[in-house]
Amino acid sequence: MQKERITNTLNELFNDSKYDRIKIAKGVAKSIFRPIKPTDFEEAYLSISKEQGEHLVQIIKENNFKNIIEFGTSFGISTLFLAQGILDTNGHIITTELLESKAKKAIENFKKAGVNNLIEVRIGDAIETLKNHKEPVDLLLLDGWKYLYLPLFQMLEPNFHSKTIIYVDNADMTEVKAFLNTIAKDDKYQLQSKFNNKAVLISLKK
Template identity: 45%
Template sequence: MKGALKGIFRELRPNDMKEAYIAITREQGEYIYDLLIREKARNIIEFGASFGISTIYLGAAAKETGGHVISTELLDSKSRIALQNFKDADVEDYIDLRIGNAIETLQDAPDDIDFILLDGWNDLYRPLIKMLEPKLKKGALIYTDNINFSGSRPFIEYIESHPEKFKTKRLTESKGGVELTEYMI
């Protein structure tokens, strides 16, 4: 709440949210887990680990599919807690948590990405997807949380301007909105 209050007087910064518990809901986590199992996703990318709740669902799915998760978190303080959470959930062997700016930490992401979870600073969604797009496998899925936030607008415009590449459906309007996008090429 403290971090969100700062947003009234100025634009929020990542450090404003260093203590904020920002996570997907249990229903979202179960949906993503089931989706990854059904699709047999192995190469999984996450933007925005926070304390690692969503990453645990990804790691649990990777454990079942023989896959691996690369996740990112900008704040070192959150990363330390996330790493402990992974250990407690017995999924740490399936997760590579990279600390720092995702534009830098994901540059060497592997080819044949099956799934991306976008749940970080919305203004980075577009540059991240443009950077990772050449590494997407045909049929890869992009789960975008908080799609209704204004920072997501450039991402939406990019996706909508390329209907030959991306097919999107809205999953929910609640909790900031969620979309699931399939990469068609």
């Protein structure tokens, strides 16, 4: 029943997000006059695909992941896929969103899906909301403002363990490619591309 509620909520959100490209284009257009800001995409979902979401569920279940951190909640689509996974592992999600308006809508979606008790939403700059995190990180989903990928990775790195997976979305974007090139220079990590290079999985070499 709970999984069905998640699926129904996800279907509604994906249906609502079908005009996302128009909203994104409007946000990008504003960069003609000034640098792009997160508020330019306040109404855009900026979500992962269903295929990516299903892959995240598979990763969580196969590895029995319990401690999940997500950077970039948006309206909660990717978070709901993470929740589908941890239903089977008795896990917990910490997700962080810069924009309060988006975070509030995400919380409403989590309540609608019946999983708000599994998800801790932190509102604000992720560098602050995740500062001093001391718990192990099984899965880190990087899907927020791109220039923060590297500092967040470095800040949370002491909490990685031998089975940790860092899921990097938008891997085909210039800023993210620079981040991945930096990580690739460290011999202890291995990188695996997925979904025609849209996503990359980072893990520690065995």
